[in-house]
Amino acid sequence: MSDVPILHVELLADRNLQPAAALLDAGSGDLNEWSPLIDNTRFSAFATEFPCFIAPGLMARLPEGLLHLATAAGCQALNKQSLYRSEARGKPTFPDSALWLAGSWPFNPPVHVSSAQSASRILSLKLLHLVATDAETGEIEALFRQDPVLAYHLIRLVNSLGVSMARRISSFSQAILILGRQQLKRWLHLMLFAASRDDHRSAMLTAHVAVRARTTELAAEFVGLDRSAQEQAFMAGMFSLIGVLFGMPLADVLVPLKLPEGLASAVLHHDGPIGRLLKITELRQQEDQKLAIELDQAGIPISRYNELVLSAHLWMLGVLHDKRDEADD
């Protein structure tokens, strides 16, 4: 097994519970192996666009040259007092001294099941605008990729209206095309009307979903799965968190989507090539040992995996950016 340490990127929320920074840490191994990772435009782009903190443990281990590079890109040492971990169920409160919030709180059940399931107002509006201006399917698809709630409801709706000719929906563009623009527009009007105050977890959860979906997709690309399998990998990553998001058992939430069998069992049981990749992205937050074994079996070197994770986080920044742009308007 390679001696490259696994990169950990933990998303931190600010006091408004918005994803606002990242905490970088490393698994065991020789950190000198990280120089291609850090001495790279992808890394500097991420650290420039997003406040990045270096975990104390990593700070102590990082070779001087790399530390220098990371700092130059904008990484900072973490002031321990500024970070607070919360595992709270419900809206977390944190001490005055803390600036950043870490922990598993976004993954706890929502306070209001119904508001967790209602669509983001900003994205619904943005989508409506795209539909109203006759945007190309690709652009509309790109927005659905940004929001698990809208994506979920889209696929569920297409199945529910019985227009899918008993076929399984395997891509967003397929769903958009089946539904048609007129129905899409009506549906978005309804979604807008129903849009409620965001669930306190939703900003952080959406960011996590973005990272997971994109990582799974990039991993699928890396292992040579073809384009439509890559799309399914993205959907698998996205829908794997939909149970958490909605505060309901995952298997129940997936039923009305009638996903293609392979995709559904990938999400629920980690079956098949996509399921194996999804398992990797789900393991991340837990154990390095297991992760290293899974990566090895999938044929993804840790060095490449670190890059994928970084790329996925960069993509997630784009998603955040899009949502903020509109909110500022």
Add this chain to the structure above:
Amino acid sequence: MTDARIDRCLDLCAMARQAQGDDLAQTLDSLKQELELLSHDRNGVPAEFLSGPEKQWIKEPLITTDLAGYVTGWNRGAQMLFGYTPEEAIGQHILFLYADEPADRDNGIHELFLDHGSSLMEVRRRKKSGETFRVNLSLGHVRDENGEPVGMTAHYYEIEDRLSAEEKRRLHASIIENSEEGIMITDTNNRIVSVNAAFTRITGYTAAEAIGQTPDLLRSGVHSADFRAEVMSAMRGAGAWHGEIIGKRKNGELFPQSVSIGVVRDAEDRITHAFSIFSDISVLRAAEERMQRIVNYDSLTGLPNRTLFQQLVEQALTTARRNNDHGALLVIDLNRFATVNDTLGHEVGDELLKQVGHRFREVLREEDILARFGGDQFVVALFTIHKREHSGLVAEKLLASLATPFIIESHAVHIGASIGIAIYPEDGLHTAALLRFADVAMKRAHASESSHLFYSPEMNVLAKEQWQLETELRQALAAQQLLLHFQPKVSLRTGRIVGAEALVRWRHPKHGMVPPAKFIPLAEETGLILDLGGWILDAACRQIRTWLDAGLDLVPIAINLSARQFDAQLPERLKVATERYDIPCELLRLEITESLLVRDPEKMIPLMNDLVALGFTLALDDFGTGYSSLAYLKKFPITTLKIDRTFVIGVPDDENDCAIAQAIVTMGKQLRQEIVAEGVETHAQMNFLRNLGCDQLQGYLFSPPVAPEAFEHLLRQGHRLSLD
């Protein structure tokens, strides 16, 4: 009032039985309120004096949904209005009630104020019976105890008939009076009781002159007694009648009229009146006759068309046989005219044809005939020439006239042409044969990039061979001489087989394997490609089924679709084929050529969208050889680009090819396209393409197209391309 409230309570009870969680709590709250109101009523406080939305609930259709729009509650009013029972409606998405709006209404604006709360708006909805109707809708939120929305309510109110009886009468009278069509109303005694202004305009009789007369006033006398009996029986209520009647105007002139006859009945179903609505179609008739006259001319250019041309040439040939005259037929085809149409639009294309016709006419003599045969094909007949070279000179003159670009709508359009020439009496003395020979020569000229060519018998030999081949290919389709081979596609990341392209092969009983390059273009040209394409689709699906049954861990198989196969029925044909063999659409990929994108995007895009909606994915074959720009690609639901082999051959040594390949890959990636390189033969090519970021490779480096058994073997053995 009290009854209505009790009904409402019953509805709420029914809803409560079906609801759960928050919805249940909400429904029970409503029930409680409703019961309180009921007790108010009994205590002598009329509900009308109560404030709040409770008042509106009574008996009105009410639907509740969750926040995603799925129906959670459905009262009796909703059942009466839409015809669905609660069992049928609950759980459905509320969009199932929406009916199509007329295009001009569906701008979304009128539904946008949904956004501001529960304003009333008029919408179109569909009943279970299929009937659509307009109704007023008011949307609201269902909130939990914290004021958080947990669902939506939709109230429907009937739209009242806004016209009073008097208004309606006035409106109808004015519509009749102002109608463009003549209207005549008769009573049961067959006397005219009313006519409108158009009646007077068409027939010349004023109302005063007509009223009191019978319809015989207009009788022309040209119709048979049977015919008149038929019309009369319609006026006596035998059923609506529609047809043409020749009438007579006041000035004695006969005119054709298109007439509808019906009757009006009273409440007891007795006929009170009959009416005839008619329009003067003599103008139409005149137009028809004019059409007949111009049927011999091409409407766009005003030049003779094929029909007239053949008549004229036939006459000339008859004379020629007698006098031993010499003459020539020239067939002229504009090069790349389709591109002009596709890029600049049909208006420009049409204008170009007009101007080309004009220029051609100017370089010809008075007695020469210039005709347009439709499309971009012009034909010239030269009736008296002394030497065959003279017709060559004329051809050059025609071509020279195209040298100056055409200025159309501020575009400078350059266009060239290919000309084929057949001479009489040398090549023949029949119009059809001469035209065919000139056409053969024109095609050769086009293919060999010469400006003009004379027909020669060798050309005919070639054409005959083609004809022979065509016949044999037809037989081959029936006689199962065709088979599919499969060329694997491998991932450039892992070297694994990730797909295959199915390629048709023809095992000729005498000539052995016929190369596809020899028969595919022929099939395209002759239209046989439709049968061939159908065969390939079926064979590919059958093969996939065989492999699935054999438990093979199969990769997607791509088939090529010809532009000719792209018609409105294509999605259905594909659906039928995949269902017939019960194979998932994901296992069938469709490869299309670039020419399809430029042909008629307005038609092609919806068609391609339909295919994607069915679950197929589209790949663009031979990318880079045609017209389409990458930016243009965005409009099409294509997910894969196959870089044409002509660019692959040159890499990594040819700088140009490298630059092109790089441009295609970089931009293709930006458009989220999967990139496949075709025709890869060497490791050097592979390394170059792999470094560029190509996803997959297809080519002899890994495997030529192979028989199904061989392909299955490759898959089972897990053969991989070595990427080192």
